Amino acid sequence: MRSDELINFGSKFLKKSSILTNRIDSEILLSYVVGVPREKLLISEKFIKHREIEKFRHLILRRSKNEPVAYITENKEFRSKNFFINKDSLIPRPETELLIDPILKIFANKNLFFLDAGIGSGCITFSILNELKNSRAIGIDISKKTLSNAKKNLKKFKNRVKIFCKPIDEIRNLRFDLIVSNPPYIVKREVKRLSNDIKKFEPIVALDGGNDGLDVIKKVIYKSKYILKSDGILALEIGNGQYSSVMKLLKVNNFRKKILVRDYRNNIRCIFSTL
Numbered sequence: 698m699r700s701d702e703l704i705n706f707g708s709k710f711l712k713k714s715s716i717l718t719n720r721i722d723s724e725i726l727l728s729y730v731v732g733v734p735r736e737k738l739l740i741s742e743k744f745i746k747h748r749e750i751e752k753f754r755h756l757i758l759r760r761s762k763n764e765p766v767a768y769i770t771e772n773k774e775f776r777s778k779n780f781f782i783n784k785d786s787l788i789p790r791p792e793t794e795l796l797i798d799p800i801l802k803i804f805a806n807k808n809l810f811f812l813d814a815g816i817g818s819g820c821i822t823f824s825i826l827n828e829l830k831n832s833r834a835i836g837i838d839i840s841k842k843t844l845s846n847a848k849k850n851l852k853k854f855k856n857r858v859k860i861f862c863k864p865i866d867e868i869r870n871l872r873f874d875l876i877v878s879n880p881p882y883i884v885k886r887e888v889k890r891l892s893n894d895i896k897k898f899e900p901i902v903a904l905d906g907g908n909d910g911l912d913v914i915k916k917v918i919y920k921s922k923y924i925l926k927s928d929g930i931l932a933l934e935i936g937n938g939q940y941s942s943v944m945k946l947l948k949v950n951n952f953r954k955k956i957l958v959r960d961y962r963n964n965i966r967c968i969f970s971t972l
């Protein structure tokens with residue numbers, strides 16, 4: 698069978714299972730199976746071997762049951778770099794990329810020591826360490842399993858990052874120039890309304906922010922007061938619509954806003970603040 702025929706087959710199969718991204722998912726999965734970049738696959742009419750067809754069908758079946766492509770291929774791009782991902786880690790999101798550029802600008806040419814609270818796959822820490830060569834990091838998470846993915850992704854920086862399995866409340870005796878966090882911020886009762894791709898597969902501990910979505914954000918803000926240097930920066934990703942409640946929390950804890958970053962729909966998604 699030719700690649701274009703198989704891509705059509707996969708796309709139709711996924712469409713029947715109401716997968717909206719059926720075409721691109723089918724292309725990505727075939728490209729993964731045959732080990733040829735998607736762009737190349739689309740301009741050639743490659744003949745696909747029987748063994749590869751079987752594997753492709755199996756992956757299409759998994760995708761038809763809503764398993765995210767990133768978990769099937771164990772890969773997700775974040776700022777054009779590939780990260781190892783499996784069901785133990787939240788899939789890195791484009792909104793989270795918004796945190797990185799302001800950090801790189803503020804701390805360019807400085808000796809940055811930062812904390813990534815809720816490091817997950819390690820995508821935020823990687824992006825900072827990779828660009829700011831004089832930076833060092835501590836990464837923490839309460840999920841032991843996601844930390845093993847973070848360690849894989851951060852292998853090349855093992856001399857500049859230390860990773861611990863602990864909650865933010867337990868960080869003591871350290872002072873950071875920057876605390877960055879993309880905490881779980883979905884309101885508990887909203888979790889069941891998320892798409893099947895998310896609620897059936899992504900780790901609940903990375904999504905559920907408690908009754909008001911702010912459980913972990915509160916902990917990060919409260920703790921940051923004590924572990925941030927006086928001129929340090931707290932950089933938070935927040936959920937859509939959480940700006941005023943998070944700003945209130947920041948003010949009560951003596952933080953003032955420094956930079957706001959909006960997503961492409963003009964929603965405020967990151968707050969940079971300082972004491």
Ligand SMILES: C[S@@+](CC[C@H](N)C(=O)[O-])C[C@H]1O[C@@H](n2cnc3c(N)ncnc32)[C@H](O)[C@@H]1O
Nearest residue numbers: 789815816817838839840864865879880881903
């Ligand atoms: C939304 S995910 C973000 C993962 C990664 N930083 C990213 O941006 O893709 C939130 C992470 O925070 C972790 N987490 C949840 N509660 C925590 C807490 N109290 N202390 C530290 N980490 C926590 C979760 O296990 C999860 O990996």
